[in-house]
Amino acid sequence: MCGICGITRSDKEAIRKMIKLLEHRGPEDSGYYIDDYISLGHTRLSIIDIEGGHQPMCNEDGSIWVIMNGEIFNYKELRERLEKNHQFNTNSDTEVLIHLYEEFGVNMVSSLVGQFAFAIWDSNEKVLLLSRDRMGICPMYYTITDDNLIFSSEIKPILANGVEPEINYYGLAEYLIFQSSLKPNTLFKGIYELEPGSVLIWKENKYTIHKYWDIHNFLPLNKPENEIISLIYHRLTESVKYSLVSDVPVGIYLSGGIDSSIVLGIMSKEYSEDINAFNLSFGYEEIDEKEYAKIVAEFNNVNLNILTLEPEKVVHNLDRIVFSMEDPIADFGEIKDYFLSNFVKSRGFKVVLSGGGSDELFGGYGGYRDVLLAEKISNLLPKKLIRGVYFLVSKSPDNLPKITGIRKILRIASGFDPYLTNGGLFFLKDERGKILKSINEEVEKKAYDKIKKYYSNDKIPNGYTLTRCQYVDLHFYIQPHLIHGDKVNMAHAVEVRYPYLDHRLIETSFRIPESLRIKGAEKYIIRKLAEKYRLLPKEIIGRRKMGFRSALEVWFSENKEFKDLVTSTIYDSEFIRKMIDLTKFERLILKNVSKSNWHAHRTWGVFLIAKWYDLFEVSNPCEY
Incomplete structure (x- = not known):
């Protein structure tokens, strides 16, 4: 780029x-x-x-x-x-x-x-x-x-x-x-x-x-399952081939998850040069994927380069990272890319492939199951009863994953925060009234109306709830990640290419029958694709998705320098004090930052906006 x-x-x-x-x-x-x-x-x-x-x-x-x-x-x-x-x-x-x-x-x-x-x-x-x-x-x-x-x-x-x-x-x-x-x-x-x-x-x-472009045809393909699997494979293979068009060597970001591993499996068949894969490790066994990446790299006979990211490195580079992002996103994935792209550059590469985009196309987020279950509950039980149960469950501790999941499903079924799909909300509706000082109903309605416009697309047939959720995520969840991903990777002059996001593959994937997107496991079709064309070892085909965000919770829990920097930046920010009731923020969110990944994630989002304000409002960005 x-x-x-x-x-x-x-x-x-x-x-x-x-x-x-x-x-x-x-x-x-x-x-x-x-x-x-x-x-x-x-x-x-x-x-x-x-x-x-x-x-x-x-x-x-x-x-x-x-x-x-x-x-x-x-x-x-x-x-x-x-x-x-x-x-x-x-x-x-x-x-x-x-x-x-x-x-x-x-x-x-x-x-x-x-x-x-x-x-x-x-x-x-x-x-x-x-x-x-x-x-x-x-x-x-x-x-x-x-x-x-x-x-x-x-x-x-x-x-x-x-x-x-x-x-x-x-x-x-x-x-x-x-x-x-x-x-x-x-x-x-x-x-x-x-x-x-x-x-x-x-x-x-x-x-x-x-x-000049959008998805217009959502009618399911009238083909047997095996033919759909073959069609998706050929579309993805064509996209990988296009992504390899380059006069310089091409590498790949390899997490060890199924998405990037499938891209590598196809790449290893289509690319005549030696392949270098790049993996980021956090150094904690419970959140680390490098062992899976090693299995995939060995299976495809490629070179695996592993970078271990310490929280101290993040602390010492935060100003540069936020400055590169410019218009931050309340997520941690872009931080990973900032360091991984610098590692790629140090190895002499400036083009890499990524597995990004697969979750939105093939139903990869666990939140999609939650939405479908919530829809069934809301069709069976009165809203008043669901809301009553929700308020009871909402008093449960935040560090119990199963309770947190149940609470989310009940929340969706209750009608709170419509269009909640894969968990892409920052402050929930009832929290906003308690914590935030700067959002009125008109501003909130305009924000929701943008999402509603896409969720209510009249070209999507009635009853296609999963398709609506994926369509919203394709337009509003992945796109901010792509634009910020570009900027943190290009901070080190590394171009990232996304084979899953070829528009022809997108159009085809949205015609996969909903019953074949989540069937026993998320991303059923591409798991079967990997099995049919022997792209992955069996232990990778069956494994569940593992996100990078969990590193935040570990660092808040185990690294005092990291936690102190984040919390002191929030409390020292005049801008944050004007925007957020910090007493309520501490009671509802910050006190649980070491116990709950979601609260760690939201605390990180508040920290980023405080940093952004400092770098672009107080100082002169042109002289940074």
């Missing part, structure tokens, strides 16, 4: 400043183009056409210019079609965009397979086109100021152009409810993310945005 930026005015000083702030994304080359109407900047991480891919890039007569972050995986097929009418000067995937635009205009985006964010300037029409891949793997932010559009792969270059870092309280409310601001909002007032699968067109100081 790379870094792109631009301003709809001629401003050499501003564009050079923006390029400087994106150097970490593309440390190998940079360039800019300026005319009377536009300034475009680019920093390059060279992956395809190492020698000839300099950007910005133009067509034969210099009338159309392009900058791109990411990869167009099907560029060779597209090039074959375009060569009949166009002259190519490089072997780069970026040049394909120019000639596709000349042929098809804005409709070009529907031809692309890949992960990308790009800008095309048409000097003849005085039109700027911005676009982003269907799942939002590559970031794109923008703002409008003084009748100018400013855009960038990251937020810091926008702030460097005189945009004040003010808080977007709608984005903050969304963070405190759903763990992150919800597209297109960010935590910064007036700065937005271009939504995934969208095109923005700027002309005559006005802009329009339209969606």
Whole structure:
């Protein structure tokens, strides 16, 4: 991947400043183009056409210019079609965009397979086109100021152009409810993310945005189970092959779980080079997956590189991590990626594959079972009775996992916090009234309405509750993880590719009958796929999902330096004191931080927002 930026005015000083702030994304080359109407900047991480891919890039007569972050995986097929009418000067995937635009205009985006964010300037029409891949793997932010559009792969270059870092309280409310601001909002007032699968067109100081992709067909495949398994395998294999398109070596993040292990199993069949896998260990046996990763690596005869992450390393790098995230997400997974990507870079790699996205496609979250069970309970029993039982159970200790699970199911059945799917809520509805000082009903309703719009999609047939939950998670749970994952990985110039998130595989997976998504175990189809095509050893096929978040609970319990830093940052923050009743927060959540993973997770989220405020509000982010 790379870094792109631009301003709809001629401003050499501003564009050079923006390029400087994106150097970490593309440390190998940079360039800019300026005319009377536009300034475009680019920093390059060279992956395809190492020698000839300099950007910005133009067509034969210099009338159309392009900058791109990411990869167009099907560029060779597209090039074959375009060569009949166009002259190519490089072997780069970026040049394909120019000639596709000349042929098809804005409709070009529907031809692309890949992960990308790009800008095309048409000097003849005085039109700027911005676009982003269907799942939002590559970031794109923008703002409008003084009748100018400013855009960038990251937020810091926008702030460097005189945009004040003010808080977007709608984005903050969304963070405190759903763990992150919800597209297109960010935590910064007036700065937005271009939504995934969208095109923005700027002309005559006005802009329009339209969606070019979504899932439209949810009707189940009318095929036998074995044929569906074969179809998913061939779709995934095609996606892995595309993800291996590179002029530099490709590695893989290997957790030891089923998702990344299946990708490795296919990769080992399709990739002719030696494979290096990368695993992160926390050094605690009860939460560690490295032994499973070793089994998978040995099964596929690949090199396994293991990084052990100590809490002291996290403590000493927290400012840099939050600064890289810019617009934080209340989760711990991105912290893992920050250190793992630095480890990958130290081993000489700059491209890795990931197993991310499988849970949303194939029903991998335990929360989906909870939703389906809650639905059955709510259909059988009166709401008043369910709520009464819920309030009784809610008084149980937080460190009893079974009770916590029952409480969650009863909560959903009671009608509290609608659209709770895989546990992606930060503060629950009844907690918000006690703990938070800054959220009113109107703000809360607007946040929920965004989720409701997707959950109530009329193209999803009635009774398809699991599909609705997965659809919401695909749009609102995984996408913040992808955009933040990009930024912490690109802090060390490492590009992550997601074979499960090929849009053709997504469209097919949402047509798998619900009965085959969760059948005895989560992700039934891909477990059967791994078994049928002998991609994994049996002990991996049958194992349950193990998340990275549990490290938080252990560190809060066993590492005083880590716990003291997090809690002191929260209590010392004037911003947090204005936003949260700390006495109630301590009584309801903080006192259980060493006993409950969920409370540890939420405490971490409050800490991150305090850090964010300090770095971007009090200090000057451009000088950090």
